[in-house]
Amino acid sequence: xxxxxxxxxxxxxxxxxxxxxxxxxxxxxxxxxxxxxxxxxxxxxxxxxxxxxxxxxxxxxxxxxxxxxxxxxxxxxxxxxxxxxxxxxxxxxxxxxxxxxxxxxxxxxxxxxxxxxxxxxxxxxxxxxxxxxxxxxxxxxxxxxxxxxxxxxxxxxxxxxxxxxxxxxxxxxxxxxxxxxxxxxxxxxxxxxxxxxxxxxxxxxxxxxxxxxxxxxxxxxxxxxxxxxxxxxxxxxxxxxxxxxxxxxxxxxxxxxxxxxxxxxxxxxxxxxxxxxxxxxxxxxxxxxxxxxxxxxxxxxxxxxxxxxxxxxxxxxxxxxxxxxxxxxxxxxx
Amino acid sequence: xxxxxxxxxxxxxxxxxxxxxxxxxxxxxxxxxxxxxxxxxxxxxxxxxxxxxxxxxxxxxxxxxxxxxxxxxxxxxxxxxxxxxxxxxxxxxxxxxxxxxxxxxxxxxxxxxxxxxxxxxxxxxxxxxxxxxxxxxxxxxxxxxxxxxxxxxxxxxxxxxxxxxxxxxxxxxxxxxxxxxxxxxxxxxxxxxxxxxxxxxxxxxxxxxxxxxxxxxxxxxxxxxxxxxxxxxxxxxxxxxxxxxxxxxxxxxxxxxxxxxxxxxxxxxxxxxxxxxxxxxxxxxxxxxxxxxxxxxxxxxxxxxxxxxxxxxxxxxxxxxxxxxxxxxxxxxxxxxxxxxxxxx
Numbered sequence: 091x092x093x094x095x096x097x098x099x100x101x102x103x104x105x106x107x108x109x110x111x112x113x114x115x116x117x118x119x120x121x122x123x124x125x126x127x128x129x130x131x132x133x134x135x136x137x138x139x140x141x142x143x144x145x146x147x148x149x150x151x152x153x154x155x156x157x158x159x160x161x162x163x164x165x166x167x168x169x170x171x172x173x174x175x176x177x178x179x180x181x182x183x184x185x186x187x188x189x190x191x192x193x194x195x196x197x198x199x200x201x202x203x204x205x206x207x208x209x210x211x212x213x214x215x216x217x218x219x220x221x222x223x224x225x226x227x228x229x230x231x232x233x234x235x236x237x238x239x240x241x242x243x244x245x246x247x248x249x250x251x252x253x254x255x256x257x258x259x260x261x262x263x264x265x266x267x268x269x270x271x272x273x274x275x276x277x278x279x280x281x282x283x284x285x286x287x288x289x290x291x292x293x294x295x296x297x298x299x300x301x302x303x304x305x306x307x308x309x310x311x312x313x314x315x316x317x318x319x320x321x322x323x324x325x326x327x328x329x330x331x332x333x334x335x336x337x338x339x340x341x342x343x344x345x346x347x348x349x350x351x352x353x354x355x356x357x358x359x360x361x362x363x364x365x366x367x368x369x370x371x372x373x374x375x376x377x378x379x380x381x382x383x384x385x386x387x388x389x390x391x392x393x394x395x396x397x398x399x400x401x402x403x404x405x406x407x408x409x410x411x412x413x414x415x416x417x418x419x420x421x422x423x424x
Numbered sequence: 425x426x427x428x429x430x431x432x433x434x435x436x437x438x439x440x441x442x443x444x445x446x447x448x449x450x451x452x453x454x455x456x457x458x459x460x461x462x463x464x465x466x467x468x469x470x471x472x473x474x475x476x477x478x479x480x481x482x483x484x485x486x487x488x489x490x491x492x493x494x495x496x497x498x499x500x501x502x503x504x505x506x507x508x509x510x511x512x513x514x515x516x517x518x519x520x521x522x523x524x525x526x527x528x529x530x531x532x533x534x535x536x537x538x539x540x541x542x543x544x545x546x547x548x549x550x551x552x553x554x555x556x557x558x559x560x561x562x563x564x565x566x567x568x569x570x571x572x573x574x575x576x577x578x579x580x581x582x583x584x585x586x587x588x589x590x591x592x593x594x595x596x597x598x599x600x601x602x603x604x605x606x607x608x609x610x611x612x613x614x615x616x617x618x619x620x621x622x623x624x625x626x627x628x629x630x631x632x633x634x635x636x637x638x639x640x641x642x643x644x645x646x647x648x649x650x651x652x653x654x655x656x657x658x659x660x661x662x663x664x665x666x667x668x669x670x671x672x673x674x675x676x677x678x679x680x681x682x683x684x685x686x687x688x689x690x691x692x693x694x695x696x697x698x699x700x701x702x703x704x705x706x707x708x709x710x711x712x713x714x715x716x717x718x719x720x721x722x723x724x725x726x727x728x729x730x731x732x733x734x735x736x737x738x739x740x741x742x743x744x745x746x747x748x749x750x751x752x753x754x755x756x757x758x759x760x761x762x763x764x765x766x767x768x769x
Binding site for chain 2: 219
């Protein structure tokens with residue numbers, strides 16, 4: 091069964107189909123750490139890719155822009171941006187896509203800027219990488235970008251070195267650089283994880299505002315369901331290299347179907363009554379070389395039965411809500 | 425026609441001054457470097473002043489021009505030209521005795537012959553009657569030449585091999601590391617003797633030999649640091665912005681190696697000056713170096729009464745230069761090392 095649709099068909103900005111990225115194991119075998127992932131992001135939409143550490147969500151993002159470090163390798167998959175397939179692009183074309191059409195921000199703003207170069211110089215270079223403008227014009231644009239991302243006193247901040255900025259300021263500067271070429275899609279890989287809580291809220295507000303004002307789609311990668319609730323239009327839940335459930339934010343957060351999603355939400359302290367024990371999912375995520383061949387969650391799932399030894403297909407729950415689970419399929423089918 | 429040696433030396437002096445001026449200008453434009461240079465100056469004013477003094481003396485000895493010998497000099501005839509450096513011109517043209525004389529002596533050390541310039545040889549004269557103070561001052565040029573030129577050969581060589589090895593890895597890394605390990609496994613003094621014997625004893629040849637044995641350590645350092653920077657977030661971020669690999673090497677890797685280059689330059693410099701002294705002691709060094717003066721002093725120490733001023737002057741000059749360079753080197757490392765950077769911020 092093919093992947094469930096996103097919003098309105100034809101309005102899709104990013105289409106990812108059957109993306110496979112593998113790493114070699116010590117035994118010389120290759121293990122698919124991102125396994126046949128399908129994603130669709132509509133224009134202007136915020137899609138949250140949620141999962142635990144090590145489930146392959148960051149690697150999915152890196153695979154989309156073909157920045158997987160060796161010995162990792164993208165083995166299969168079709169990636170199309172605004173209707174144009176990105177297969178077969180040469181390195182110079184890829185450099186135009188990265189930063190030009192797909193902007194990226196990362197988890198660690200503290201170390202994402204070159205420590206020996208002024209912040210402004212780095213932003214100006216990012217601008218001139220994708221637009222043929224003079225230094226003066228680039229400087230003017232950098233000033234505007236810094237204002238746009240809410241950096242106070244932008245003129246003097248452009249002259250500062252990275253160590254003179256706080257973590258939140260650096261993340262704003264990184265966002266400014268990612269926005270410099272007006273990308274259609276922003277991939278934000280755990281953009282708030284390294285920041286403290288008040289700054290997190292500000293950065294999330296900023297991302298939401300920018301997405302709305304610039305009509306920019308955001309692929310948000312996070313393990314933080316609070317962030318998902320704040321920002322996402324749609325959610326895709328990833329477990330052990332595969333997408334197990336996707337739907338609108340309300341679908342997934344209010345009416346979770348997959349036993350993994352259910353367990354994830356039940357384990358949130360905010361959803362647990364005061365004094366009650368936190369519910370936890372038994373066991374731990376197995377390492378990639380030990381992933382089972384059927385449903386990968388089966389070993390930790392209370393609802394697992396013999397069919398779970400086979401790969402589950404998609405079961406449509408609502409118009410945009412779909413889940414990959416034998417138990418749910420049986421329940422609905424009966 | 426080959427370039428005459430004194431013109432070549434003048435050209436070198438002009439080039440060096442231009443290079444120093446350019447580097448100073450570049451450093452002043454960047455607030456990062458300006459602040460750090462000021463900090464180094466604040467920490468080691470005396471050592472820096474002494475090094476500047478050595479450099480000034482060396483420069484004076486490099487700039488030279490030729491003119492007719494004065495008629496009253498022995499062996500002078502019309503039209504005979506003589507090349508002398510600015511430093512030599514600060515001393516009388518015939519500032520020479522027949523043999524040894526003690527510092528500020530009026531008469532020769534062995535025998536009782538009167539001196540041509542009684543009481544004016546502050547550090548005495550050597551076996552050929554040359555003024556030891558002048559020789560010592562001229563040694564500064566050789567010392568700085570050995571340290572500076574060797575670093576100018578060794579550091580680019582190490583960067584050219586080390587950065588690609590660390591960046592691209594694979595077979596290139598294997599190849600570079602094979603060469604580096606092979607060189608490092610030979611005793612460097614043997615390699616030095618072999619090279620100098622094979623390619624000759626000119627200043628360029630000796631510096632080249634020292635560079636071949638000296639680049640290995642820095643190459644390892646550059647490779648290791650590149651390996652580290654390759655995995656840093658700002659490199660990944662640059663890739664995600666669509667920056668090309670060469671541009672990342674030029675804009676992100678190289679500038680983040682600069683502090684290592686500066687530290688290595690200063691710390692290697694003093695070692696090289698000492699290595700040259702060792703080579704001289706083995707009879708393979710450069711003419712006019714302090715090492716050669718010390719080498720000559722081997723015989724002088726076994727004379728009776730002992731002649732010490734030649735040895736003392738050369739060792740003293742060597743000692744002070746190396747002490748100053750090492751002191752400045754310490755300050756440079758403290759100020760530029762990223763591990764101490766945070767504490768001061």
